[in-house]
Amino acid sequence: MSGHPVIVGGGSAGMAAAIELADAGVRCTLIDEASRPGGVVYRGPLRAGVDLGYLGARYSKALGKLHTDFAARAQSIDLRLNSRVVGGDDRSLVVLDEQEQLQPLAFEQLILAAGCHERNVPFPGWTLPGVILLGGLQLQIKSNVVKPLGTTLIAGTGPLLPLVACQLHAAGAKVAGVYEACAFNRIARQSLALMNKPQLFLDGLSMLAYLKLHGIPMHYGWGVVQARGEGELAEVSVAPYDDAWRADMTQVRRESVQTLAVGYGFIPRTQLSQQLGLAHGYSTDGYLRAECNVWQQSSLEHIHLAGDMAGIRGGEAAMLTGRIAAVSILQQRGVLNAAQAIERRERYLGQLAGIKRFRSGVERYTARGPAQVELPQADTVICRCEQVTRDAIDLALEQGVQDMAGLKMRTRVSMGDCQGRMCVGYCSDRLRAATGRADVGWLRPRFPVDPVPFSAFKHVGTEA
Incomplete structure (x- = not known):
């Protein structure tokens, strides 16, 4: 061939x-x-x-x-x-x-x-300089190019939160605390699934011990509700979440930090x-x-x-x-030949099976609460490319929009350079909540999937 x-x-x-x-x-x-x-x-x-x-x-x-x-x-x-x-x-x-x-x-x-x-979760102040996605922050740590400014607060859900906190501290950065949106008992219920990868399970325990040893608090059942600052991040508000991830605004706690890293999965x-x-x-x-x-x-x-x-x-x-x-x-x-290929595939699938069971446990405890879509305020920007706010999306839903294509035509969400990578998650969540339908459609990306310079077309379609 x-x-x-x-x-x-x-x-x-x-x-x-x-x-x-x-x-x-x-x-x-x-x-x-x-x-x-x-x-x-x-x-x-x-x-x-x-x-x-x-x-x-x-x-x-x-x-x-x-x-x-x-x-x-x-x-x-x-x-x-x-x-x-x-x-x-x-x-x-x-x-x-x-x-x-x-x-x-x-x-x-x-x-x-x-x-x-990374999954983007809009909340008031999420577009402020100083607010960064957790995976992007980890890439900075691993590349050893830059470190976050001042004190960092980490919020979201999943095993990446304590891992990045430990890596940040070990790299010399100051960590104010870690806020895991899921309650501890929800995580504990997945212990059997997590034991399918004993080394990873033990690594998780050792990370929690590291945080405790170095005085970095780990808060379960808490999440971010707002970020504030004049031109850059200065303060983050957090609050306890219920099982649906609805924030209890009577118990809001404010932290003065210069960097907020949020992570809700990929x-x-x-x-x-x-x-x-x-x-x-x-x-x-x-x-x-x-x-x-x-x-x-x-x-x-x-x-x-x-x-x-x-x-x-x-x-x-x-x-x-x-x-x-x-x-x-x-x-x-x-x-x-077929026999050789099957034998090799089965060997790899056997190694993969334990990881899949482990990840299933992680996915169950990190499942997002439906109330998370309530975090943005009316003037919170949802689509950063086209500057579409929550109230524009609310209006479109009130007017009867039923799917992503209709929402795009009505509000221009996903029409920017990123083609919806930043906003389509929130928009589809809102549509599912508003319509009660699991399938609210998707937006097929246009060519090119990423922006290209005009100079790239210089030799396209021309004769030699």
Whole structure:
């Protein structure tokens, strides 16, 4: 079979897939938008000589092994960094290369490992300078480029909250406290599921012990309700949440901080999978996600999904799904026969099973309360690109809007450069609450999925 397999995304899933292909003697092309492979989790520092000891020995070991294994197979991998896939169809991609020129790239097999983006939860003051998403803050810590200004408060839900708090403190930053929106008993009920990954469970306990030892308070059943400041963040208001995540405004507590990091989980990037015409469904939290089978094959068997695009389960699971996708391609190309491919796939699926059970427990305790959509005030901006406020969305719902397409036409939400990445979550939550329907539609992204400079079209459609 002619033509190299193409991998979109150079994170842990894409790197693991490339390693698996290279070990079988199959050359591939790997495209990533960053200047260094590894993704958000395993990219590592952006300059040489940085000591990552504050991130822990296990992380440093995993980071070093992945990059060493990948580098050892460099001759079999056509690595294209600083390149962004901005569109495509079921047989070719459009790539904005490092010279900012658009280039077509045909493929016979494709692995989409484009990762995820963070869930945005609007609240009064969420657009103030000094308010940052938790994953973005962790990327800063791991890159060792900048540290947050002054004292940091961390709020949201999930195991990333105490992890980032520990990493921040170990890196020399001051942490005011951690506010976990879920009540402690809700987390405790998932103990059996969390024990499917004993090392991760113990890591979680050790993080809580670290926070207690260093006087960093961990508050369960509390969440952010407002951020204030003149031109930049100066104060954050937090309050206890009930089971529906409705804030008790009679018990508001105010913290003077310069940085607020909020984290409510991650959402698979589906912009490209939608453009390629793949089948999609809805996850339990209402977000769109591309569908795949046990071979990581999408609705088109030559296009595979790996990493966060196949489910948000962390770096170890991402590498396993990348390897399974590569095994499927090796079978399609005749490098492995059916029995060999199935044996290897089952080995990887066995390792993945415990992670899935662990993540199911995490997803149950981090499930958002429906009252979270009540946090924004009437003048709170929901769509940052088009400056659409909550009262504009409220008016559209009062006028009978029933789906995302109607809301877009009425208010212009999702019509900016980000094409809804920032606002579609809140808008779909509001529509589901207002209509009582689980399926309120989705917005198919337009080409290009990311902005491109006019100079990129200089040679497109012209004769040589």
